[in-house]
Amino acid sequence: MSEVKKIATRDSYGNALVELGREHENLVVLDADLAAATKTVVFKKAYPERFIDCGIAEANMTGVAAGLSTCGKVPFISSFAMFVAGRAFEQIRNSIGYPHLNVKIGATHAGITVGEDGATHQCNEDIALMRTIPGMVVISPADDVEARVAVKAAYKYEGPVYLRFGRLALPVIHNESDYTFEIGKGEILREGKDLTIVATGAMVSNSLEAAKKLKEDGIEAKVINIHTIKPLDEGLIVKAAKETGKIVTVEEHSVIGGLGSAVCDALAVKAPTQVLKIGINDTFGESGPAVELLKKYGLDADNIYAKIKSFVK
Structure with missing residues (x-):
């Protein structure tokens, strides 16, 4: 019996952004000095003119994305769940959630499977935080196939979306050829x-x-x-x-x-x-x-x- 294919959903996130970037010139990606870890580095290599590294300044990154969204862009902001959902919560609430702007939040390294990085980086509270923001969509995909389709669905959705990805490679349980994803449907x-x-x-x-x-x-x-x-x-x-x-x-x-x-x-x-x-x-x-x-x-x-x-x- 062949071994089950395993892929980390953070990799799926990066790959999906590249696919979307090929089709949509209004897609921009922002990162907080963690592009290699969040896998947005693949988008950076493909479309450097549409990639912005904001440095270790998640709150500022959120504000920049909010501004870009008012100019016809569809920004995806990216960092570890602990830093984007935790450190930038107030900016996400007030600058993205309150005006209901079209910004997507790609949160990688969620949960305890961040592993050796320890408790300071293992965000087990982000879903709770994001659920409380009025109008925020919260998505947590189960595998590579679902993660890639979820990123594309988030792009099409008009409004703020929180996407939760992990570091650990997960078994691929869906068949790409016949899988249908719909926001809000289990x-x-x-x-x-x-x-x-x-x-x-x-x-x-x-x-x-x-x-x-x-x-x-x-x-x-x-x-x-x-x-x-x-x-x-x-x-x-x-x-x-x-x-x-x-x-x-x-x-x-x-x-x-x-x-x-x-x-x-x-x-x-x-x-x-x-x-x-x-x-x-x-x-x-x-x-x-x-x-x-x-x-x-x-x-x-x-x-x-x-x-x-x-x-x-």
Whole structure:
């Protein structure tokens, strides 16, 4: 059996920008002195006249992008999630969100899989922050195929979009030839009757692996990929809750304010359901290999399987 292809979604981001740049001359890319890491360097090489390195000045970069968007440009600002969502939050809120400008935010190195860079760089709060900004679309793609299509969908969308990418190479679970992406619409990856796993980003492939293990125990888990956390596909989640009776959310993000919170908000109003939230439990990360950190914080397939099995019983 051939090995599953793995690609980091930050690479997908850079490649998608180059493809878009070829088709749209109004696309500009801004970075905060991290182009090699965010992979916007590939756009810089292809279209240097449309690339602006703002230096280690994320707040200023945000303001520059806001100005460019009022002149007919479609700017993508890029940095680590911790710095663009965290350090530049006020500028994103007031300079992009409040006037509802057409700026896209490419946040790479999200979650604990930043690895050895440690807690200061491991942003597990960015989804919560971006969800609170009125009118902000929040997207967390699961693999290379979805990430590239999501970047293109963000370009077409009129308004601010937050795109969350990771450093760790992820299994490619979609077929490019037949995959359709729509902002605000979730995707059923596996059918099941005993419970529903609602996952996003890097946790989608691990959740699929956990579902396979559960099947061996006679537990049939439906798996839903929620690539768009805001606006949330409430209809799909409510339907799944009514059909299976239990919901498990899985995210490489704090259990406070992220996917799990968004799902609980929807279910509390439309279909009160027992929910288990799997994520980072109100703690900071630490330095270490990404795969080992996922194990320690209970986000690898084996831990997800064990937690769900206990929850079902």
